[in-house]
């Protein structure tokens with residue numbers, strides 16, 4: 753029997769579980785010296801809500817991210833591969849802190865990783 757389409761969503765504890773990780777993740781992004789400069793003016797509640805919709809959708813949950821496409825959302829930011837990797841590390845810290853099972857952490861990262869093509873736009 754194949755895994756349910758929303759197995760990853762369930763492993764994350766549904767939308768509330770995803771939101772809890774994002775509420776941990778966004779303040780970490782604003783605190784980590786590698787990512788903080790990008791988020792000085794950010795509305796953290798808005799970002800956590802938008803990320804929740806997006807990760808919920810990526811996990812196969814009943815959500816539809818309605819925000820700007822990733823290329824447009826990041827085009828003025830000069831994001832390098834190193835910046836992207838730093839954000840992934842901070843996300844790993846948040847997932848770990850919220851007790852997301854390791855396999856479910858990696859499955860989510862695998863779904864987000866291809867977005868680097870639309871987000872990394874600088875080699876500085």
Ligand code: HEM
Nearest residue numbers: 790793794795802803806819825831835836839864867871
């Ligand atoms: C897979 C990786 C990433 C995902 C899924 C992601 C997702 C998002 C989403 C959903 C938004 C909200 C767009 C909106 O509603 O306007 C956003 C905004 C933003 N992202 Fe990313 N992002 C990623 C990587 C990065 C990286 C690597 C950086 C910089 C280190 C970054 C910096 C920002 C900033 C500064 C904003 C704007 C926040 C604001 O409204 O002030 N993102 N991102």
